[in-house]
Amino acid sequence: MSANDKKKELLLGNDAITRGIIEAGVGFASTYPGTPSSEIGNNLEKIAEKNGMFFEFSSNEKIAMESASAAAMSGVRSFVFMKHVGMNVAADPMLTLAYGGVRGGMVILTADDPSAHSSQNEQDNRIYAKLALLPMLEPSTPAEAKEMVKESYDISEELTLPVLFRTTTRVNHARGIVEEGDVKDVPKKSHFTRDIKRFVNIPANARTNRIRLLELNKKAAELSEASRFNFTEGKGSTGVITSGVSYTYVKEWMKNVSILKLGFTNPLPEKKIAEFMKDKEKIIVVEELEPFLEDQVLRIAKQSNLSVKIHGKRTDDLPMAFEYSPGVISALRHLADVADDNVPLARPDIALPPRPPTLCAGCPHRGIFHAVRKAVGRKEVIYSSDIGCYSLGAQPPFMMADMILCMGGGIGAAGGFSEATDQKVIAFSGDSTFFHSGITPLVSALFNGHKFTAIILDNRTTAMTGHQPHPGTGREFGGRRTEEIKIEDVVRGIGVKFVETVDPYDVKATIDVMTRAIEYDGLSVVIVKRACPLELKRKKILEPRVCEVDQDLCVKCSTCILSIACPALMKKDGIVSIDKEQCMGCMMCGRVCPKDAIKVIP
Amino acid sequence: MSERCDKGDPMKYVIQIVGVGGQGVLLASMVLGNAAMAEGHNVAMSEVHGMAQRGGSVLSTLRIGDNVISPLASDGEADMILGFEPAETCRNITLGNKSTMIIMNLDPIYPSTVTAGSSEYPGTDEMISSIKKVTKNIMTIEATSLAETAGKAVAANAVMIGAAAAVKGFPLPKDAVRGSLLNLVPEKFRELNAKAFDLGYDEMRK
Ligand code: SF4
Ligand code: SF4
Numbered sequence: 001m002s003a004n005d006k007k008k009e010l011l012l013g014n015d016a017i018t019r020g021i022i023e024a025g026v027g028f029a030s031t032y033p034g035t036p037s038s039e040i041g042n043n044l045e046k047i048a049e050k051n052g053m054f055f056e057f058s059s060n061e062k063i064a065m066e067s068a069s070a071a072a073m074s075g076v077r078s079f080v081f082m083k084h085v086g087m088n089v090a091a092d093p094m095l096t097l098a099y100g101g102v103r104g105g106m107v108i109l110t111a112d113d114p115s116a117h118s119s120q121n122e123q124d125n126r127i128y129a130k131l132a133l134l135p136m137l138e139p140s141t142p143a144e145a146k147e148m149v150k151e152s153y154d155i156s157e158e159l160t161l162p163v164l165f166r167t168t169t170r171v172n173h174a175r176g177i178v179e180e181g182d183v184k185d186v187p188k189k190s191h192f193t194r195d196i197k198r199f200v201n202i203p204a205n206a207r208t209n210r211i212r213l214l215e216l217n218k219k220a221a222e223l224s225e226a227s228r229f230n231f232t233e234g235k236g237s238t239g240v241i242t243s244g245v246s247y248t249y250v251k252e253w254m255k256n257v258s259i260l261k262l263g264f265t266n267p268l269p270e271k272k273i274a275e276f277m278k279d280k281e282k283i284i285v286v287e288e289l290e291p292f293l294e295d296q297v298l299r300i301a302k303q304s305n306l307s308v309k310i311h312g313k314r315t316d317d318l319p320m321a322f323e324y325s326p327g328v329i330s331a332l333r334h335l336a337d338v339a340d341d342n343v344p345l346a347r348p349d350i351a352l353p354p355r356p357p358t359l360c361a362g363c364p365h366r367g368i369f370h371a372v373r374k375a376v377g378r379k380e381v382i383y384s385s386d387i388g389c390y391s392l393g394a395q396p397p398f399m400m401a402d403m404i405l406c407m408g409g410g411i412g413a414a415g416g417f418s419e420a421t422d423q424k425v426i427a428f429s430g431d432s433t434f435f436h437s438g439i440t441p442l443v444s445a446l447f448n449g450h451k452f453t454a455i456i457l458d459n460r461t462t463a464m465t466g467h468q469p470h471p472g473t474g475r476e477f478g479g480r481r482t483e484e485i486k487i488e489d490v491v492r493g494i495g496v497k498f499v500e501t502v503d504p505y506d507v508k509a510t511i512d513v514m515t516r517a518i519e520y521d522g523l524s525v526v527i528v529k530r531a532c533p534l535e536l537k538r539k540k541i542l543e544p545r546v547c548e549v550d551q552d553l554c555v556k557c558s559t560c561i562l563s564i565a566c567p568a569l570m571k572k573d574g575i576v577s578i579d580k581e582q583c584m585g586c587m588m589c590g591r592v593c594p595k596d597a598i599k600v601i602p
Numbered sequence: 603m604s605e606r607c608d609k610g611d612p613m614k615y616v617i618q619i620v621g622v623g624g625q626g627v628l629l630a631s632m633v634l635g636n637a638a639m640a641e642g643h644n645v646a647m648s649e650v651h652g653m654a655q656r657g658g659s660v661l662s663t664l665r666i667g668d669n670v671i672s673p674l675a676s677d678g679e680a681d682m683i684l685g686f687e688p689a690e691t692c693r694n695i696t697l698g699n700k701s702t703m704i705i706m707n708l709d710p711i712y713p714s715t716v717t718a719g720s721s722e723y724p725g726t727d728e729m730i731s732s733i734k735k736v737t738k739n740i741m742t743i744e745a746t747s748l749a750e751t752a753g754k755a756v757a758a759n760a761v762m763i764g765a766a767a768a769v770k771g772f773p774l775p776k777d778a779v780r781g782s783l784l785n786l787v788p789e790k791f792r793e794l795n796a797k798a799f800d801l802g803y804d805e806m807r808k
Contacts, residue, residue: 010635174673175647248672326676342699344678348732353721355713357658567714
């Protein structure tokens with residue numbers, strides 16, 4: 001601990017985790033990008049190779065889970081990471097993986113998103129640990145995350161089980177001081193030794209493995225009792241049991257309390273918890289989302305014949321919804337000593353314009369949304385949309401999402417809408433989303449004779465999560481160069497008869513294609529292909545171009561603003577102009593202008 | 603853990619940086635965070651990544667001190683609000699209290715709701731006076747214009763960082779902050795950023 005020459009860095013939680021798996025000697029890592037876990041993948045894309053690690057962007061989380069499982073079954077330390085909803089996709093292999101377990105250490109990271117900052121829900125994935133009977137660790141800070149991820153590998157190897165590593169946005173996207181540690185030298189390649197009883201879960205073996213798993217959970221409980229990540233601190237007759245980032249709020253804002261901080265949260269250290277509660281006047285359980293700890297603490301108290309009052313969500317002292325903050329702790333003043341708050345300034349008495357996130361200037365999605373609106377006209381349409389930047393199309397002026405469920409859900413649900421209603425159905429899917437889980441629903445739609453239009457927005461990247469490659473772009477890494485898989489070829493290969501590819505910057509052509517696709521009596525697929533300008537900028541291959549409005553020609557009709565709604569277009573004091581800082585020169589606005597008043601600046 | 607010798611109350615300074623996705627709020631918080639670490643302080647920060655970066659409001663919280671561990675600040679805890687954009691500064695005033703120093707860049711970025719004409723962007727004077735009604739601790743700066751003087755509008759964040767370093771009671775020495783900035787920006791933009799930082803610093807010391 002005293003090594004003063006160790007490098008200290010101010011790291012993002014996700015950077016600390018990346019560092020942790022490098023130090024743990026992980027040989028195989030896989031993911032499907034998802035906020036708040038994405039930065040780990042962006043890091044590994046750069047550094048995996050030089051650390052002897054194989055890192056893949058799998059097509060979806062299920063594949064990521066399966067491939068990382070195989071590595072760990074073979075004896076190589078593996079790491080698979082995803083956002084919380086990704087775990088729903090990966091749950092199928094995960095629940096059976098637990099039965100046979102692993103040889104090399106395996107850590108499964110789920111990055112939960114309380115308050116749904118960048119997600120469609122705020123599910124609490126700790127419940128998966130109970131469902132899958134997997135040991136689970138939950139860090140509170142970036143520094144602890146690094147330590148924990150390393151130790152998770154030892155736990156995993158000792159138990160021969162994968163470890164669930166549960167983070168939340170305020171750990172992944174927190175920044176703190178992290179000290180560099182030594183890199184463990186473990187083999188990055190191994191040899192798979194057959195063990196049919198363990199790894200072939202036909203019913204007879206599954207039954208044996210189920211018993212194995214239950215036995216291993218007893219051993220896991222012992223590790224949890226002894227774990228340095230479950231510790232007490234402070235003094236007081238009020239006991240606070242907490243985990244994750246909530247611990248940091250408790251530690252800084254609650255006074256004169258005794259804290260039991262839990263980091264190894266499945267199985268819980270039941271003896272330690274009972275011991276902690278024994279001499280307390282009251283217990284407060286502070287955790288975000290579901291009463292995962294609280295319900296077990298209530299059960300442990302009952303089984304230990306403790307009558308101490310337990311406060312938390314079940315007593316309505318703490319909220320179930322949304323992430324916690326120091327403010328949530330302040331609301332516990334009736335139960336414990338809480339640090340004095342500052343009196344916040346009053347809100348200035350002024351009307352402020354809302355600032356929702358929006359599609360970028362030059363975003364090709366603007367072109368297709370405009371074209372769809374033109375092609376649809378007055379027809380009644382259901383927009384079955386999906387997860388990605390184009391979810392932002394739900395906002396005015398486009399209002400082009402009537403339903404969003406999950407990755408691939410747009411095309412999947414379109415079949416149901418088309419049969420259950422007489423309305424026209426248009427599904428949206430991104431390119432990365434299409435490869436994630438958009439192909440199977442297209443197959444199913446064709447097979448079942450559904451009639452709808454699927455639009456695949458091919459912007460040549462996984463944009464929303466920070467521009468990762470996907471099967472449609474190919475990949476260059478570690479001396480490999482993989483070819484791009486053409487979406488059009490896939491769709492044709494399935495047997496779809498109406499398939500057209502169009503450039504959304506060419507607004508007129510796009511309207512024409514969309515009109516025919518909507519009229520088509522059957523399953524029609526339109527691939528809208530144009531690279532995300534941010535991606536081009538990132539790769540430094542964007543040709544800088546800027547447009548301007550010729551004020552002599554402009555009749556101030558606002559058609560450009562209303563149709564394309566680009567943030568670079570501005571109307572001030574009746575004058576329509578273009579912000580040169582933001583404009584990407586895509587000319588979509590120019591193509592809708594009835595007066596040809598918009599030109600590229602030569 | 604870096605324990606510092608006990609001299610009365612533990613040191614703590616909280617900075618909230620508010621602005622719009624793409625303005626360099628994240629870089630600014632990194633610059634200040636790295637400088638604080640180099641000065642031997644503990645640092646706990648939280649950042650906004652993901653969807654909000656698409657032109658939405660962004661907020662970076664930076665907590666410096668002996669005992670900080672929480673990445674989030676409590677209501678009104680900020681010692682400084684570094685407002686990269688005027689409307690966002692107005693929106694986030696409640697992060698501060700009556701002693702909070704507010705530095706507000708006066709150069710606006712219009713949200714899509716304004717450019718599309720569905721909402722109004724308030725006038726500069728109106729924004730300043732609305733803040734002055736709730737606190738007297740506000741300093742304004744035209745960071746983008748100053749950055750243009752330095753060479754490029756994108757260096758507005760360096761102007762803001764320089765302005766922050768000039769505030770009375772700011773816990774980090776000027777040179778530490780300046781050095782941290784120059785360390786983080788690419789070589790070819792070092793001169794521009796140094797110039798912009800100095801312009802921001804001098805403007806506040808006027
Ligand atoms: S569409 Fe053309 S004429 Fe109409 S406001 Fe825009 S630039 Fe002016
Ligand atoms: S050309 Fe028009 S639509 Fe394209 S980025 Fe510039 S202002 Fe926006």
